[in-house]
Amino acid sequence: MKKLTHPFKTHGGAHVPHHKNTGHLESVFMPIPQTVVIPMSQHIGAPCKPVVKRGDHVYVGQVVGETTGFVCAPVHASISGKVKEIKQIMLTGGQMIDSVVIESDGLMEMHPDIKAPAEVKTKADLAKIALDSGLVGLGGAGFPAHVKLNIPEGRKIDTLVINAAECEPYVTCDHREALENGKNVMKGICEVKKILDIDRVVIGVEDNKPDAIAELSRLAEETGDSSIEVMSLHAMYPQGAEKILIQAATGRCVETGKLPSDVGCVVMNIGSVSFLDSYMENGIPLIKKRITVDGSAIKNPMNVIVPVGTLIKDVVEFTGGYKSEPKKIIMGGPMMGVAITSDEIPVIKQNNGILCFDEKEAKLDEPSDCIRCGKCVQACPMSLIPTNLEKYSILGKARELIDLDIMTCMECGCCSFTCPAGRRIVQSIRLGKSVVRKAGAK
């Protein structure tokens, strides 16, 4: 086997418990649900505009939401059937978003126009198919892929970093992607590499997934391309954070306010490249998603492939339901995921986990006074001083917060996780950021 690439040194991080209970389980396809709810905002940026109306018949893969701006990705129907209504629902962020409710006709008829796109030759072609496919960053942030791939003329990208670190506890969809769709992943990588004229590809995987590392190394070797390297990362949250991963892969540091392309890198999630490859093959847009269902309140933890828009309660029911009364439901991983108010929220494109915690697991330590142990300082991957940021955030001091570079914080949560006093450090920092924004607006 080819030698694995050794990562560059990165600062900080936290040893979070892995809880990768579903990594060895084959993903299961969920049968078509009765109804799906497709929100017009499944990405960072402007929400889409619904282009279907009540009573319309829609096919699988038909565009139901058009883009309204550059930073925006279209949404497609994930099942065929009738548009029942267009209603506003509350998404995880608390915003009310128009959503298309589709009632299934059980046929899963493909839209007749769906066919493999013409051969992708140029950078513009690649950005175009990324846009048409509705691809967003599948790592969790949901940044529209075509924006990322829209590299300004004259800027050389020399490194493609594939993010398969999956540092969030519980979540194993990237792990399964590597094992189940490794071929697509590798083909996708080769395509992107060719089109963007990239010199080196680094696939970053945390070392708690030895089988994924072995599989990807084998496939990388099969391509015969020695510039595709697999990098075994020390399993230390947050290795999958974009800037940290770039540093681990290339030793380059993305300055505050700059983009990965400024240091010659493009970072893509392993699921995103794999999807791009299958889109080039068959032209089916992003309408299904692998999602890890786990947590102490779940009877049978597993990875399920679900149509986008399936309600969480339907997904949970399909896996076998709750083991005990859930006290907290999280979209995403426990470190950066969002706690939601009910299980009647749909799965959207960038979701990769549904975690249901029982009472015991949902309980957090009662906060006590800061003992200045400095664990948060050691854990902060951004080398900030979280305890001071927390203090000034609570006091609402914008000036001091700016001096402490509050905006560099990426809210990974290492500080709150490690805090022995159980203080809600990053939670306060989020408030502090709004204090700074308000002060800046004045």
Next chain:
Amino acid sequence: MEKLIVSSSPHFNSKTTTSTIMRDVLIALTPAAIASIIYFGLDALILIIVSVGSCVLCEYVSRKVMKRKQTIGDLSAVVTGLLLAFNMPASVSPIIVAFGAVIAIVVVKQMFGGIGQNFVNPALTARIVLMNSFPSKMTAWTTTFDGITTATPLGILGEGTGETLPTYFEMFIGNRAGCLGETCILALLIGGIYLVVRKIISPVIPVTYMATAFIFSALLGRDPIMDLLAGGLVLGAVFMATDYATSPIHTKARVVFAIGCGIMTILIREFASLPEGVSYSIMIMNILVPLIERVVKVKPFGFVKKSKEATK
């Protein structure tokens, strides 16, 4: 479905809490406590019990009086109590120790807001107050095992009393006159290694402190090994200078802090009228911590120098 808990991420806590940290510190102090009881007998045991007991009592009463949440459960008062006892000669009266506990917990710790808020080390400050209030009682050193009045090795050196010095090995295993907890270097190092392995403290402060003291002592033509083994340097470097509340929070500032402690310790031992300088040097550096943190800064990841415009 009942109401779900909605909170901002992360939804996880590590298992380390304030009380598990303090418990680890207590475990690390145990070898030295056992050594002190072996060398100084029942006197040491009584002092330790009185000191810990009165510290916990002071903490309980002051929290009660100030109508604040009770914090004796975090065990920090027990740690302070043990460290205070470690800073006492075996011959001292338990009442003096209890008075020290009041200084440490009520005056230094609780009056400044409790755990994490005190700006000087409570046990050290209590020791300094007691040294100035009861100078003769606080320097009534006794020999190990039989309790005959004698001088500490540093006292012998500094005042030239002519008594024979213990050998390096005797000092390393703690068979010499001195404060309860400072004598057995072996036990202190075991505790220190335990704390580093358990990631309770980083080795930066103890190692820098001891190395600076060693080098500076050699530069001044003193006996550097003697300076490390005699007196409270190891106790101070491992358990006092690393106190969370009163040491800098990041590594760069910790190095500056520890170098300052090391140099000041040797300066006091060489030039001041006191034979021992660990307590004063750590306390002075404690006071300088906010200043050090202001001057010595860490650059955040991807730091870009702010233009004059932006900082306005």
